[in-house]
Amino acid sequence: MSDHSTSKIAVIGAGMAGVTSARLLQSRGFRPTVFEKSRGIGGRLATRRAGDAITFDHGAQYITARSAPFQSAMQLALKTGAAAYWRPANAVTEDWIVGTPAMNALIKPSADGLNIRLATTVTAVVRAAGRWHVQTNGNDPDDTFDIVVSTIPSPQAGRLFAAEHAIATALNRVVMAPCWALMVAFVTPLTGVDDVIESASDDLACISRNSAKPGRSTAQDCWVVHASPAWSTRHLELDREQAAALMLEMLPRALGRPLPQIAQCHAHRWRYARTAAPLGAPFIANDEHTLFVGGDWCMGARVEAAFESGAAIAAAVAGAVDGTHGAAAV
Numbered sequence: 294m295s296d297h298s299t300s301k302i303a304v305i306g307a308g309m310a311g312v313t314s315a316r317l318l319q320s321r322g323f324r325p326t327v328f329e330k331s332r333g334i335g336g337r338l339a340t341r342r343a344g345d346a347i348t349f350d351h352g353a354q355y356i357t358a359r360s361a362p363f364q365s366a367m368q369l370a371l372k373t374g375a376a377a378y379w380r381p382a383n384a385v386t387e388d389w390i391v392g393t394p395a396m397n398a399l400i401k402p403s404a405d406g407l408n409i410r411l412a413t414t415v416t417a418v419v420r421a422a423g424r425w426h427v428q429t430n431g432n433d434p435d436d437t438f439d440i441v442v443s444t445i446p447s448p449q450a451g452r453l454f455a456a457e458h459a460i461a462t463a464l465n466r467v468v469m470a471p472c473w474a475l476m477v478a479f480v481t482p483l484t485g486v487d488d489v490i491e492s493a494s495d496d497l498a499c500i501s502r503n504s505a506k507p508g509r510s511t512a513q514d515c516w517v518v519h520a521s522p523a524w525s526t527r528h529l530e531l532d533r534e535q536a537a538a539l540m541l542e543m544l545p546r547a548l549g550r551p552l553p554q555i556a557q558c559h560a561h562r563w564r565y566a567r568t569a570a571p572l573g574a575p576f577i578a579n580d581e582h583t584l585f586v587g588g589d590w591c592m593g594a595r596v597e598a599a600f601e602s603g604a605a606i607a608a609a610v611a612g613a614v615d616g617t618h619g620a621a622a623v
């Protein structure tokens with residue numbers, strides 16, 4: 294087996310897929326460098342702080358674990374207190390898991406000890422003299438790597454790797470849909486409704502009481518409302534205030550009751566929220582097995598799909614470095 298510490302690997306994105314692949318690579322002796330454009334990790338495992346202990350999970354609402362490897366990862370998170378079961382009264386046919394006290398807590402233990410460059414956007418990845426030059430928005434000098442792993446949403450990967458024709462063609466097959474998220478807190482609790490209402494109307498995909506999740510403050514009655522992919526697509530270019538106003542108008546109709554007085558209200562646009570048409574394989578690789586492109590959009594629209602892609606990439610990178618098996622899934 295090769296000395297893995299000598300292969301320089303860049304991982305782009307510190308969501309579930311990127312952190313999973315970097316953690317597994319590190320456990321195999323690699324020393325990956327993770328580039329993350331946000332100031333924190335988690336990606337769409339996202340929580341907005343909005344005042345003293347008030348939070349809204351405005352991305353993924355909960356996680357389900359169906360495969361054995363993801364179930365073990367979640368069991369570990371549950372045991373260490375990084376996650377807890379969420380069992381709303383009107384739910385559910387399978388266990389729902391949430392990060393505690395915020396969604397990205399789920400991946401924080403895996404991210405511990407990784408070299409993560411936060412607030413660093415990768416702006417270009419250029420192949421020259423047999424190496425990858427990773428350019429960023431920071432003051433860092435261009436860095437060179439043997440292998441690049443990308444775990445960003447497929448449309449963004451399409452732009453970053455437009456020059457890699459086979460990869461760009463495969464990426465074109467994937468469709469991701471947007472989602473407008475409304476975060477609203479009421480002065481007095483909204484009563485007489487379930488804590489989670491899925492498919493509330495054609496325009497509202499999910500309404501959930503954030504403050505009912507374990508580990509969240511109940512100081513305000515906080516709700517997260519996700520618009521449907523169709524509504525979000527039609528209203529994609531609204532500004533945040535307009536989107537919030539329209540979604541607030543729809544909410545009483547969907548709930549069948551008037552809203553209490555609003556304490557605070559925000560909207561967030563996820564331009565690439567959920568996978569509408571997945572790739573159908575856990576990642577894409579170039580012929581040389583030096584570029585691996587993945588994320589949730591490979592296999593589905595769930596956090597588990599991101600985990601699956603990240604884990605498959607880590608195994609393929611190790612196989613490519615050791616020359617033990619072919620790496621390309623697509």
Ligand SMILES: Cc1cc2nc3c(=O)[nH]c(=O)nc-3n(C[C@H](O)[C@H](O)[C@H](O)COP(=O)(O)OP(=O)(O)OC[C@H]3O[C@@H](n4cnc5c(N)ncnc54)[C@H](O)[C@@H]3O)c2cc1C
Pocket residue numbers: 305306307308309310311328329330331334335336337338351352353354355356357413414415416444445446449472474519563565566567587588589590594595596597598599
């Ligand atoms: C509104 C909404 C609701 C959802 N609900 C659920 C749910 O209930 N259950 C469920 O299982 N899933 C849900 N999902 C989907 C789930 O959140 C995703 O499947 C999963 O989190 C994706 O993980 P990922 O690592 O593939 O991508 P991401 O989490 O998107 O991570 C990619 C990371 O790359 C970073 N990045 C992007 N471009 C660059 C760049 N150029 N340079 C550096 N960094 C970059 C981003 O900042 C991000 O941190 C939901 C998603 C949304 C948006």
